[in-house]
Amino acid sequence: MSKEIYHNYFFDEPAFNTHDGGYVPLEVADAPEKPLAIPALLKPDKETDTDIWYTVTAQAGETQILPGQKTKTWGYNATILGQTIVYPVGKHIHVALENHLSELTTFHWHGLIVSGPYVDGGCHAPVYPGETKHIDFTLDQPAATTWLHAHPCPSTAEQVWHGLATLVLVKDDHINSLPLPHNYGVDDIPLVLQDRRFHENNQLDYHADYDPDGVQGPTAMINGTVNPVFDVTTQKIRLRILDGANRREWRLHFSDDLKFAQVGGDSSLLPEPVYLDHLMLTCAERAEIVVDFAGYHDGQTVTLFTDDTPIVKFRIHQFAPDNTALPDHLLTIDKPKVDPKTPIRKIVMSGMDESVMMDNKKFSMQRIDATQPVGQAQYWDITNANSPESGMVHPFHVHGTEFLVISRNGQAPYPNEHGFKDTVGVNPGETVRILVRFDLPGVYMYHCHIIEHEDGGMMAQIQTYYPDKPMPKYKLMDMDTLMNAFAKERGIDPKDLWMAGMDSYRKMGMKM
Numbered sequence: 107m108s109k110e111i112y113h114n115y116f117f118d119e120p121a122f123n124t125h126d127g128g129y130v131p132l133e134v135a136d137a138p139e140k141p142l143a144i145p146a147l148l149k150p151d152k153e154t155d156t157d158i159w160y161t162v163t164a165q166a167g168e169t170q171i172l173p174g175q176k177t178k179t180w181g182y183n184a185t186i187l188g189q190t191i192v193y194p195v196g197k198h199i200h201v202a203l204e205n206h207l208s209e210l211t212t213f214h215w216h217g218l219i220v221s222g223p224y225v226d227g228g229c230h231a232p233v234y235p236g237e238t239k240h241i242d243f244t245l246d247q248p249a250a251t252t253w254l255h256a257h258p259c260p261s262t263a264e265q266v267w268h269g270l271a272t273l274v275l276v277k278d279d280h281i282n283s284l285p286l287p288h289n290y291g292v293d294d295i296p297l298v299l300q301d302r303r304f305h306e307n308n309q310l311d312y313h314a315d316y317d318p319d320g321v322q323g324p325t326a327m328i329n330g331t332v333n334p335v336f337d338v339t340t341q342k343i344r345l346r347i348l349d350g351a352n353r354r355e356w357r358l359h360f361s362d363d364l365k366f367a368q369v370g371g372d373s374s375l376l377p378e379p380v381y382l383d384h385l386m387l388t389c390a391e392r393a394e395i396v397v398d399f400a401g402y403h404d405g406q407t408v409t410l411f412t413d414d415t416p417i418v419k420f421r422i423h424q425f426a427p428d429n430t431a432l433p434d435h436l437l438t439i440d441k442p443k444v445d446p447k448t449p450i451r452k453i454v455m456s457g458m459d460e461s462v463m464m465d466n467k468k469f470s471m472q473r474i475d476a477t478q479p480v481g482q483a484q485y486w487d488i489t490n491a492n493s494p495e496s497g498m499v500h501p502f503h504v505h506g507t508e509f510l511v512i513s514r515n516g517q518a519p520y521p522n523e524h525g526f527k528d529t530v531g532v533n534p535g536e537t538v539r540i541l542v543r544f545d546l547p548g549v550y551m552y553h554c555h556i557i558e559h560e561d562g563g564m565m566a567q568i569q570t571y572y573p574d575k576p577m578p579k580y581k582l583m584d585m586d587t588l589m590n591a592f593a594k595e596r597g598i599d600p601k602d603l604w605m606a607g608m609d610s611y612r613k614m615g616m617k618m
């Protein structure tokens with residue numbers, strides 16, 4: 107059993123976002139410390155032995171983020187981000203999707219294996235203001251920390267910036283049986299990592315901050331809290347960390363280089379704990395880590411940093427000793443078999459700024475770029491064509507599936523990416539091989555998860571189908587319908603509509 111402790115971030119240092127021309131360094135906000143907000147758990151409307159019902163409401167509100175004026179924000183069943191949703195594997199889940207916003211949105215289940223394109227909630231599934239849509243599904247996937255966010259192309263980035271993102275915890279009997287911290291809000295703590303710029307009167311101004319390589323702000327906001335402090339009352343805590351930022355990478359480490367165990371990745375537990383004292387997350391990636399404060403006592407503080415900036419303080423209180431050992435084995439991964447005759451799918455992410463593309467094309471809503479039979483395992487080779495000297499890490503995400511990372515430029519994956527994932531950071535000049543199988547039919551998007559790149563066209567879509575049935579034809583959205591709807595909702599002429607993603611298309615002389 108390897109108990110090696112890893113001390114590095116694994117990714118290529120020259121590609122870290124700190125080297126970007128438009129990099130916005132974090133600064134500690136001139137604001138008092140505040141208790142870390144712990145999102146409430148969303149209560150089901152009803153539950154039986156076999157079924158569970160929820161209502162998820164996208165709504166506008168105001169949040170006290172900084173002293174002074176409240177910030178106008180959006181959220182799910184909350185004024186910002188959202189209540190945390192818990193989905194039990196095996197039960198039939200019914201969700202009412204309510205849109206109380208003044209503009210259309212979609213509800214994308216990032217990391218859930220649900221049918222596409224409507225239940226999955228990409229751009230083909232708009233819910234218009236005042237409307238409620240109903241979806242239902244049963245999950246058959248391992249326990250994981252997944253999330254819900256808006257995905258109305260080409261305005262995904264702006265809606266997420268306003269706050270439309272919340273955690274969705276998938277739970278199963280296996281994870282419930284493991285000796286991991288499970289007490290939500292006490293020793294099982296969500297950490298949604300984001301950054302924002304607050305303008306006059308503490309308001310957000312997405313348009314003013316726009317950067318086609320990803321919008322950033324100088325203030326770290328964790329679960330919607332600036333300068334958060336968490337009171338530790340148990341020896342061990344489990345942190346479910348989501349890079350929920352539009353563009354920022356997080357290079358995490360604790361004071362004293364406190365080591366921790368990573369037990370989970372995006373879409374499942376890891377096969378075994380991986381011990382680290384540094385951890386880098388790219389946009390949309392998740393990590394579950396267990397931190398042991400055994401060496402600390404009442405009154406001390408442990409700080410979580412990204413690069414050199416403190417982002418969360420953990421204030422240690424008296425706790426009962428906890429000698430529970432982490433299991434050496436967490437999850438058995440059944441690797442799908444690939445027929446050697448199956449061709450390897452090649453995918454290329456290229457460009458920066460407005461010129462970003464997937465396979466030399468910008469995304470087009472009504473174009474199906476690839477097909478794959480349901481149940482067939484395929485290798486996908488994802489290449490980042492940026493130059494290693496000046497390029498960036500593009501986090502590649504696929505909807506509606508979870509994949510395994512097989513290799514990076516032919517070498518072993520990083521030690522902490524041996525579980526199922528749905529997002530993988532690809533270094534410039536690198537080809538990452540992933541093993542992809544879809545369990546359900548539908549149309550699914552795959553894209554860079556720097557959200558401005560996704561809106562700007564570094565995205566494509568695949569149709570999955572049952573090989574023994576005729577290919578269904580799905581009703582796919584078109585750009586004119588969406589743009590006209592957005593313009594009408596904002597009370598303006600469609601030609602006066604500014605949408606971040608559309609800017610990239612226009613500057614390249616292309617249409618979505």
Ligand SMILES: [Cu+2]
Pocket residue numbers: 499500501554555556559564
């Ligand atoms: Cu990208």
